[in-house]
Amino acid sequence: MDVKLARTMRNLPDTLSSLMGFNKQLTPSWTESVSHIIDGLAPTKPQMTLMVQKAENIDQDNTESDSKVEKIQAELVSLNAQLKQITLQRREALNNYLDLKGNIRVFCRTRPFHHEESYSSRNLFTLDESNVFLKVAETKRKQYKFDKVFDPFSTQGDVFSEVEPVIKSALDGYNVCIFAYGQTGSGKTYTMEGKPTNLGVIPRGIQTLFNRASECNNRFLFTFSMLEIYMGNIRDLLAPRNKNNGLKNAPSLSIKSDPDGGIEIEDLVAVTVNSFQEVKRFLIRISLTSLNMTERRKAKNKLWMIDLGGSERLVKTKATGKRLKEGKAINLSLSALGDVIDALQTKKSHVPYSPNEGDLCETICTLGFATRVRSIRLESEEPPEVKARKETVIIDLGQKVSNLEHECEDIRRKIKNLEETMEQLTGPPPTISNFDMSHLSSEELKTDVSSNVRSSKNQREVSSSLPRFMKPTASSQHRTGLNYYTPVIKRIKPPVPPRRRPSSVYAESVTVPVNAAPWQSECSMSMTSDMNWTPSIQDGTECSQDASEYEIKQVIFSEHDKSSHDQVTCYTDYQLAESRDMQNKTEVKGIVDIDNWLDQQIVEKTSTYQSKQVLDIPRVTEGEIYVSSIPSPTIMACTKADRQVKDKRIDLALQPSTDYAQDIKQTKIANQFTAQELCTPPFKEFCRNNEVKGHKDKNHVYHGKPRRSLQEKLEECMLEKPNKDSRSHSLQDEKHKIAY
Ligand SMILES: Nc1ncnc2c1ncn2[C@@H]1O[C@H](COP(=O)(O)OP(=O)(O)OP(=O)(O)O)[C@@H](O)[C@H]1O
Incomplete structure (x- = not known):
């Protein structure tokens, strides 16, 4: 019935205008078709009851959903206000804490x-x-x-x-x-x-x-x-x-x-x-x-x-x-x-x-x-009682900061949940x-x-x-x-x-x-x-x-x-x-942009830097500790x-x-x-394979190489093609490097 009814409904304006003005169209066949339309339109009593019920339900649903949305909105407003307030308190407490x-x-x-x-x-x-x-x-x-x-x-x-x-x-x-x-x-x-x-x-x-x-x-x-x-x-x-x-x-x-x-x-x-x-x-x-x-x-x-x-x-x-x-x-x-x-x-x-x-x-x-x-x-200028009080305040403030941070987290979580519910009700923002x-x-x-x-x-x-x-x-x-x-x-x-x-x-x-x-x-x-x-x-x-x-x-x-x-x-x-x-x-x-920057570097003939960089970095395990007398x-x-x-x-x-x-x-x-x-x-250097390299002159090992600028190191990494020489040079020369 639905398709037919829909078509009929679409034609209804024409039909009505015909009824209102074009008497010449009041032919028997036309009358029959209009009666047919009217028959189709008029629901039966049970249909009518069902429709009314549906309409009432929809109304009720809409009202419920509206009130839900309103409630969530109100809650969000209140939570955001709370969050703002607590954030300020946290900031204040943290800064007091740091000042103290x-x-x-x-x-x-x-x-x-x-x-x-x-x-x-x-x-x-x-x-x-x-x-x-x-x-x-x-x-x-x-x-x-x-x-x-x-x-x-x-x-x-x-x-x-x-x-x-x-x-x-x-x-x-x-x-x-x-x-x-x-x-x-x-x-x-x-x-x-x-x-x-x-x-x-x-x-x-x-x-x-x-x-x-x-x-x-x-x-x-x-x-x-x-x-x-x-x-x-x-x-x-x-x-x-x-x-x-x-x-x-x-x-x-x-x-x-x-x-x-x-x-x-x-x-x-x-x-x-x-x-x-x-x-x-x-x-x-x-x-x-x-x-x-x-x-x-x-x-x-x-x-x-x-x-x-x-x-x-x-x-x-x-x-x-x-x-x-x-x-x-x-x-x-x-x-x-x-x-x-x-x-x-x-x-x-x-x-x-x-x-x-x-x-x-x-x-x-x-x-x-x-x-x-x-x-x-x-510090010596500070009287002991002031110092003691200060200590207490610092502890209290530290606790306060941490409590407030937790409160903020809780509120953020609630806000997130509510926003998700809201999204389900009203669609994505x-x-x-x-x-x-x-x-x-x-x-x-x-x-x-x-x-x-x-x-x-x-x-x-x-x-x-x-x-x-x-x-x-x-x-x-x-x-x-x-x-x-x-x-x-x-x-x-x-x-x-x-x-x-x-x-x-x-x-x-x-x-x-x-x-x-x-x-x-x-x-x-x-x-x-x-x-x-x-x-x-x-x-x-x-x-x-x-x-x-x-x-x-x-x-x-x-x-x-x-x-x-x-x-x-x-x-x-x-x-x-x-x-x-x-x-x-x-x-x-x-x-x-970072990607652009990296691309630039790669385009600039630096395709080998990564392997070079890796080669340059001696891997020192956690257990190893650089040698120094104290x-x-x-x-x-x-x-x-x-x-x-x-x-x-x-x-x-x-x-x-x-x-x-x-x-x-x-x-x-x-x-x-x-x-x-x-x-x-120190008298040894770390190598990538953790092998200890001995040196004849310990002082030489420690002091013999000029401090290379970071720029030089970077340049080496960026511009040179890796080769065995540079690699071994780098490994020997570098006492230690940052292990990233
Ligand atoms: N707290 C630590 N626990 C374990 N290992 C450490 C610790 N501190 C330093 N080391 C080890 O001691 C070695 C020397 O440390 P590091 O390279 O950080 O010294 P540095 O002061 O930065 O030297 P430089 O002035 O030459 O840069 C490294 O191998 C590092 O892993």
Whole structure:
């Protein structure tokens, strides 16, 4: 009946119009057909009853489903509000916790002894939770105090659990810098990078960032850069290259600061990454120890994770030639790092970021000095009762953070379930297409890049004898009459909806880093440059800082930006939808998509790099430990950009209490002791097959090879075809490498 009825119904208008006007059609056959239609249309009584019932059921169903949807919507609104509230509380608690713990925190980790290490050296130190006691003479022990001491049995997880809260705070808009300091072989790389089976701080940190970012209501854009500071020059390790334009010839980059206090490294390639897996591709591929950076839009907070060059003394290394030069520069750099920290710690009126006020780091000094000095306070100044109260508050806050994190997780789970139910009831939500995230980030970066290039053109003429990144800032040029100052071009900012500031704490975390940020992120670089400046002038040696860096730039969009879409979507989804568009935009502006970047490298005759890279990496099993006479400690310092905590509930002095400069100084002294009394250079190297290679001259094995820059290593990996010679050369030359 249905098909027939449908046809009849379709014809009904014609039929009715005929009835109304065209009497001539009232023929017997027409009348018959109309009666037939009417018969068909009129349901029988039982049919009618059924239809009415059906209609009632549908109505009822619709009403039920509508009320269900309404209920879910209401629940979602309430849960999202709760989540927002709890997230703010968590953020506030976490930041209070970190502030109380100290904005500069120093950990000491001693690595396990190798079985070949002398037994006598094992009695040279003892440890407790926060002290290392070093036996410096028969009856004399020196005490070194840290925020936490990790004994040789500590795991990578133990170390990371101390660092993790600081890394999480980077997502809240704080600048963070984590670096490892210690002599060669003390375990810096192991701690920072780890091994594939036992990941260190850097990969764990990156993973945490991605995990947290995907849970968060904000959207993030992570970009990844990698650079090396070597012999006074900054080189971009991700810059496109080919055979003719090898890394050796790659131009040195300059650090540029702008009047806003922002610091940028000009023309630095930034590759977008969407997941930990993508970052891992870099790690695998480049296999470097390094530094990470997160960047919050507007606030531009950065996370740096740095594996510094070895801190051993030159007298011990007996290095000559290029190696001596490099060693000198590294040690000068490290000692300048100590001086900077010392000045901050002891609240000296001048922080030797730089030799004079007219150099590159002027802006950094100005912006960073007050913030840092305010945050540093010697532990000994703290009365015991305050300390005790502080400890209690820290424990409470730690517990609070963890409870709140659990609450957040619960709520997120509920939200997810409700959204799934909603989807079943109403169908999938519309896809987001109107939120152009790429233009926000890339526009900003575009202006940065272009302004960098612009200022660099001017700067290039200034003091060309200096490494490029040490050139004076625009403002100092201006002040010293060089007049190379070029104002940063007016940034074309994309239209951004007004930012919502749900609470003072959130507002702080959004706004304060703009002022407080520079010192943290820039100190890494400024220390590097400053460290080198004076010595380079004084002794004429080349400057170098053998630290390499990863950067992850992160753009966080305010919740308001996102709330217009009324749904939580992680960046990855968005990125998929917009990837082509974004790619086109970002490539022009110095940000490239990871696949593109990798393709570029492969196209540029690097098809062999992977096997080369693998060959270059000695596989050291977990059981193996690099030989050194004493597991001299790796010092890890974590810093978080300071800002005032306005939580009235905590009426304690919030100054941190690390004796950092003292620690650094003492570490230097310790190295002297170890050099005289304790150290015997390692005498074997690890090979891929774990075979121990003996050497006639042990010192030669340890010191004989110049420190190869990361860039050189990379270049070798990228440009050379693997051959037996290079492979054996590499295996013999490389004492050890990062095992990624
Ligand atoms: N905590 C640890 N547990 C086990 N092995 C460790 C630990 N720390 C370091 N090692 C091992 O000691 C060796 C030297 O460590 P690592 O390469 O990290 O030193 P480093 O300080 O980074 O040296 P360099 O300054 O030359 O880069 C490596 O083989 C590493 O696996």
